[in-house]
Amino acid sequence: MNTIFLALVPVALAFSTVAMAQDIAQDKAVHTKEGNPMSLRKMTPNLYTDDVRACARFWVDRLHFEQTMEVPEGDNLAFVSLHKGSLELMYGSYKSLGQDPAVQQAFQKGTSFLFIEVENLDEIVAAMQGAPIVAPVHKTFYGSTEFTVKDPAGHLITFAQFGKS
DSSP, X not given: OHHHHHHHHHHHHHHHHHHHXXXXXXXXXXXXXXXXXXXXXXXXXXXXXXXXXXXXXXXXXXXXXXXXXXXXXXXXXXXXXEEETTEEEEEEEHHHHTTSHHHHHHOOOOXXXXXXXXXXXXXXXXXXXXXXXXXXXXXXXXXXXXXXXXXXXXXXXXXXXXXXX
């Protein structure tokens, strides 16, 4: 059952991303209640962990992301922002969530899932040597070759290459 769920999460994300891109391409703007077009500029994953520094190192050391901002929190970090080209990813500490009582009562710890399309899966496989592999390289029914790893916080990251023979 878990394998089916893991396989369907990237499919759902891929299809929703394609549908949103098609709507944008067809100029089907989302409108406010007043009828004005609503502009959505960017979406950035913000994942949470007990060890922000370890998660930042995972992306910087393995995939050469640039750490563009950090907020200290004692001997660790409360927040970090990572960039590579047009990709952006943020990590925050669970401890920092406790700073806001409303947020502290609302959030739940859990695993997040990222789906990243890549040009060369073999390069990513090499970069992920030693990372915990959740699903080894395999072909999917929706046309990708992919594998899934776990980051230091336990979040699952699927790397997929479409059209790989």
